Amino acid sequence: MDMPIRTADQVELDRLNSALGFLMRLAQLKIYERFFEEVGEHNLKPGEFSVLWVILHNPGIRQSVLGQRLMIKRAHMTKLIRALEDQNLVSRKVPDGDRRAVEITLTPEAVTRVKQASQWFFTYEESVGANLTGDERQQLTALLRKFVGLG
Amino acid sequence: MDMPIRTADQVELDRLNSALGFLMRLAQLKIYERFFEEVGEHNLKPGEFSVLWVILHNPGIRQSVLGQRLMIKRAHMTKLIRALEDQNLVSRKVPDGDRRAVEITLTPEAVTRVKQASQWFFTYEESVGANLTGDERQQLTALLRKFVGLG
DNA sequence: CAAAATTTGTTTACAAAGAAACAATCTCCC
DNA sequence: GGGAGATTGTTTCTTTGTAAACAAATTTTG
Known part of the structure; x- marks a missing residue:
């Protein structure tokens, strides 16, 4: 009958369904979307937070190294x-x-601020992947860490 | 001594090391970076390709559904x-x-063009995650699919 | 049936991120 | 020591993507 596709889950993705890069992009977008829904404007965006967090743990780090x-x-x-x-x-x-x-170094205010922000940030981070079992989530984390070359 | 950090792999990430959202972002960036290194300007960017690919497999799909x-x-x-x-x-x-x-529908030219582009696109996609074992890559794909809700 | 609310797509204005060209400094090597 | 080349950061321009306000069509509902 050639019914037009009406809902997203009827869409045929064919090979895209098992394309790692595609899936990763989707996953990342989903995480971001949920982040802004749940955390809203908590005045520190995820990018800013991670930059500040890394400076906190590596005082005097150089811009270039931070960027790398x-x-x-x-x-x-x-x-x-x-x-x-x-x-x-x-x-x-x-x-x-x-x-x-x-x-680069944090100012004293920033130290306080980042430590505070870390509470909601990591609370959110732990809620990511709640539709997976504990084991699966654990596995995913380990695989990603290997994938990106972290330890 | 207070040796300043000189290389990226000496950077202390602390809890960020096991933060799923953070790792996912890194993974995605790594994939993009490699994509542009290897595929260069193959005249169809990954975003454009996936849009066209999905239209190819769902002719007459609506903009909104495609976007979702x-x-x-x-x-x-x-x-x-x-x-x-x-x-x-x-x-x-x-x-x-x-x-x-x-x-939305593809023009006849586009059908040819997308089919052609799919060759290098999926060749690249298959090379993603080459630093993982076959099993690991397989697992990662499955976990991501579940994560994003692709049955 | 008609008013209210929702969906769909577009427009405009803006934010996030990258590319390329540049300036200053540093390193290497003759 | 003194250029050739590499690093580091900045600037400018462009691309990519989002947000908010809007217009038109549709659905809901009283």
């Missing part, structure tokens, strides 16, 4: 850091050893 | 479809039943 680890391009990192600086959350210091580089 | 399945927002979908229309790859038709909607 979080896969943020230099051009974009410049903007992120400046925005954080404008909010008085980080301070930049050009080290004596290498005057091209910039070393 | 691929998690593309309406506003953005409008632009994507227009761009594809400008390249003479899709045609739009307002169905009689519901004159708000738009049904």
Whole structure:
């Protein structure tokens, strides 16, 4: 009868169904969507939070290294850091050893703020993948860690 | 001693190390990066390809349904479809039943083009996750499929 | 049936992220 | 020591995607 497709779950994806890159993109988008639904505007976006968190645990880290680890391009990192600086959350210091580089540290306010934010952030993170069993979630985490080359 | 961190793999991520959302974002970025390294400008970007692929397999699909399945927002979908229309790859038709909607079909050229593009696209997709064993890759795919709700 | 609410797609304005060109510094090597 | 080349960060421009307001058609409901 050639009934037009009316709902998303009737859509035929064919080979896309087992394409790793495609599935990963979908997964990521789903996580983001849920993040903004649940956490709303908690005044620190996930990107900002992870940047601040990493600086907290690596005081004086250089912009370039931070960017490499979080896969943020230099051009974009410049903007992120400046925005954080404008909010008085980080301070930049050009080290004596290498005057091209910039070393970044949290301000005391930011330390408090990040520790506080970490509560809801990780609470959310733990709720991600709630439709999986504990084992599956565990496996997924391990596989992703291997996939991205973390330990 | 306070040696500054010099390389990305010395960075302490602490709890971020097992945060599913974080790992997923990293994984996705890694896939994209490799995609552009390897496939370069093959004249069809991954987003465009998947849109066209899904239209190929669901001729006459509505913009809204397409967007729901691929998690593309309406506003953005409008632009994507227009761009594809400008390249003479899709045609739009307002169905009689519901004159708000738009049904999309591939042009004959696009059918050829997508089938051709599918060769390198899926070749790339199969190379994703080459640092995992076959079993692991298989598991990861299955877990992601469950995660995103693809039965 | 008519008013209210919803769906669908578009437009406009904006935010997030990348690419390329650039300047300053540093490293390497002759 | 002094250029050639690499690194580091910034700037500018462009692409990609989202948000909010809107218009038109449809569905709901009183």
